[in-house]
Amino acid sequence: MIRYVPLPTEAVRAVQAGGPDANGQVPERRISDGGNPCRHCLKVIPEGAEMLVLAWRPFPALQPYAECGPIFLCADPCEAGGGEDLPEILASPDYIVRGYGADDRIVYGTGAVVPTAQLGEEAALRLEDARVAYVHVRSARNNCYQLRIDRG
Template identity: 50%
Template sequence: MSLTYLPYDPDWVASIRAGGPDAYGLPAERTVSDGAGKPCRNCLCDIPKGAEMLIMAARPFPDPQPYAETGPIFFCAGCAPYQGDDLPPVLATRKECLLKAYGTDNRIIYGTGQITPTGEIETYCEALLTDPKVAYVDARSASNNCFTLRIRRKNEPTV
């Protein structure tokens, strides 16, 4: 099975960069990266030390509901969205991440959440996505639980 790694919605990224509201209705905070583990959810690389960055609250789900987690994320002040086919740097450079499967109703499928070593991410995602009830898998920080990116079956339309 081929996987696709999706950065944050490009329309929302553009809105945030233009001063639009985050998940809490606030503009993003602008600061400078200290280079210590600040993953951009757009280019899916770490934001380099000294680069301008944005911090905002994000809810990577279409509607508020009990399983629609909201939390802090970072964007480079300006970068292009990730478009590669390989494991993105924000995952490949980490020791592990938290993976959770969700159904078409955007709710967690219980029993799927697992801290996964980097070398096992693709295998675990492929196993989860063989289940037709699984619409996508979210990768999150293993230490802070922040949303990192969404993983889907390659060439499958979004729900």
């Protein structure tokens, strides 16, 4: 069993309140075109709603594998999404999945582009490997971080 995990609420609230992003900058405020995925509620930000664009590093510390990249968040506080069901934001035809160890480094051989319909199954297979502590899901087109998958 797997669990889809959003960004931590405490960190999201800090940037929604104007705190700095991973690059030390204040998040940009933009208007959603209706296709922007919030990494906290794991829903698409409605067209016309205000959103934040910011740099995010989904790792606890700086190190060579700690990628940083752009994400979207609802500008107003939203409820954390996640759970066992495929989140709304995962609507593209395919995604990159990649396993990471407890040391937050890539576990080589675990990365692949997989069809969205097989995402849960593919993540579960990677989590069967004792070396894998968690899985990241990233955009297959732009490598943007989407969410984390943990053992259920």
